[in-house]
Amino acid sequence: MSTTSDFALRAGQYVGLAADRITFRGGQPLNGHVEVRGAKNLVTKAMVAALLGESPSLLRQVPDISDVNVVRGLLEIHGVKIERDNESGDLHLDPSNVERAHMAEINAHAGSSRIPILFCGPLLHRLGEAFIPDLGGCRIGDRPIDFHLEVLRNFGADVQKLPDGIRMHAPRGLVGAKITLPYPSVGATEQVLLTAVRANGRTELRNAAIEPEIMDLINILQKMGAIISVDADRVIRIEGVDRLVGFRHRSLFDRNEAASWASAALVTKGDIFVGGASQPEMLTFLNVFRKAGGAFDIHDDGIRFWHPGGELSPVVIETDVHPGFMTDWQQPLVVALTQAEGVSIVHETVYEQRFGFTDALNQMGANIQLHRECLGGQYCRFGQRNFLHSAVISGPTKLHAADIEVPDLRGGFSHLIAALAADGESVVSNVGIISRGYENFISKLQQLGADFTVED
Incomplete structure (x- = not known):
């Protein structure tokens, strides 16, 4: 061998x-x-959530996988300072100096990952705008981003489709919304959570996904200062807050x-x-x-x-x-x-x-x-x-x-x-x-x- x-x-x-x-x-x-170690379907989303905080975050048990490296690259070109302890899997994320990234850099770092769509809400809150390239991922079926785009429009984002991707603006900020998903999509539920926590007012999401990774993301957002409740009938309610802080969390x-x-x-x-x-x-x-x-x-x-x-x-x-x-x-x-x-x-x-x-x-x-x-x-x-x-x-x-x-x-x-x-x-x-x-x-x-x- x-x-x-x-x-x-x-x-x-x-x-x-x-x-x-x-x-x-x-x-x-x-x-x-x-x-x-930590779930791929949680740690990558938790890294994106760190963008919402006004202070550094610590995410424990992060696996050394290529999807994590893609998200790390995307965060770093947006000004997030990241340090990793390879032995423990601890990831330190400091979003103090978030900035706009060039379109070419985003395209280069996104690769085949579909995670960039989840950057939109946090970047709209931090910068007032966001850009995502064409999305990849495993070819196992139709994974439309229509859910995501419609969600962001409901929050007040101006969404423009361009030849090389999608650009969004929120010059007047984002506001809470009442949303019902046609299918309990994990990605769309994550999009709502990452966008609603800083939106002005209340958000109600019906037919939400309730996977353990979703619940762990909610745990992280609550540690950051979010107000989120989950009902047994797949209804999630979020009260927007003015600011969020960093988190310390051991991932699922x-x-x-x-x-x-x-x-x-x-x-x-x-x-x-x-x-x-x-x-x-x-x-x-x-x-x-x-x-x-x-x-x-x-x-x-x-x-x-x-x-x-x-x-x-x-x-x-x-x-x-x-x-x-x-x-x-x-x-x-x-x-x-x-x-x-x-x-x-x-x-x-x-x-x-x-x-x-x-x-x-x-x-x-x-x-x-x-x-x-x-x-x-x-x-x-x-x-x-x-x-x-x-x-x-x-x-x-x-x-x-x-x-x-x-x-x-x-x-x-x-x-x-x-x-x-x-x-x-x-x-x-x-x-x-x-x-x-x-x-x-x-x-x-x-x-x-x-x-x-x-x-x-």
């Missing part, structure tokens, strides 16, 4: 390039201990990464202790994991996941917004379900094109059929729209080696664990994309006993 010590850095710099390749020699269980653990390592233990017939994971945020995943035949043990400092032996069981899953089964959990788990005895069904209701990663699994010997029909009992936005958004997985099927190109973040991790479970040598390319959300995944695989070689 071999790797290169600077691979994580190179992957962060060259996300999406096919030159990043790993050769895996599969068939060995993954055993050992890995640590997960990354439950997506934790679930990915759990699936890796299951598909390779291994035993992995995920340090930093906790039960409440993973309740729904743990139920499905147990139904599929996996075993777990809850500890104060993490969760142990393992394959207890015997046959895995088929399950029926419908992804949904919280507290449902997360869409980011299904891709790694689908790999494990290829080894279950019988037929599993996964109905994807969040992203309409999230099953593209199954092509590679079928190439490796899996039996996965995709359907346009809604193979589930709950309401689905994608019904009768010709999207292949339901999967039928028949198993068990023996996986064999293949050459694979990573399509997106979660699908990419799924390909890695499929290659580790397959017989023979698999070559996985475009692996840099995985560094968007998995900190030091190469060294973690090494810790777990994976057999692989990194190629330039």
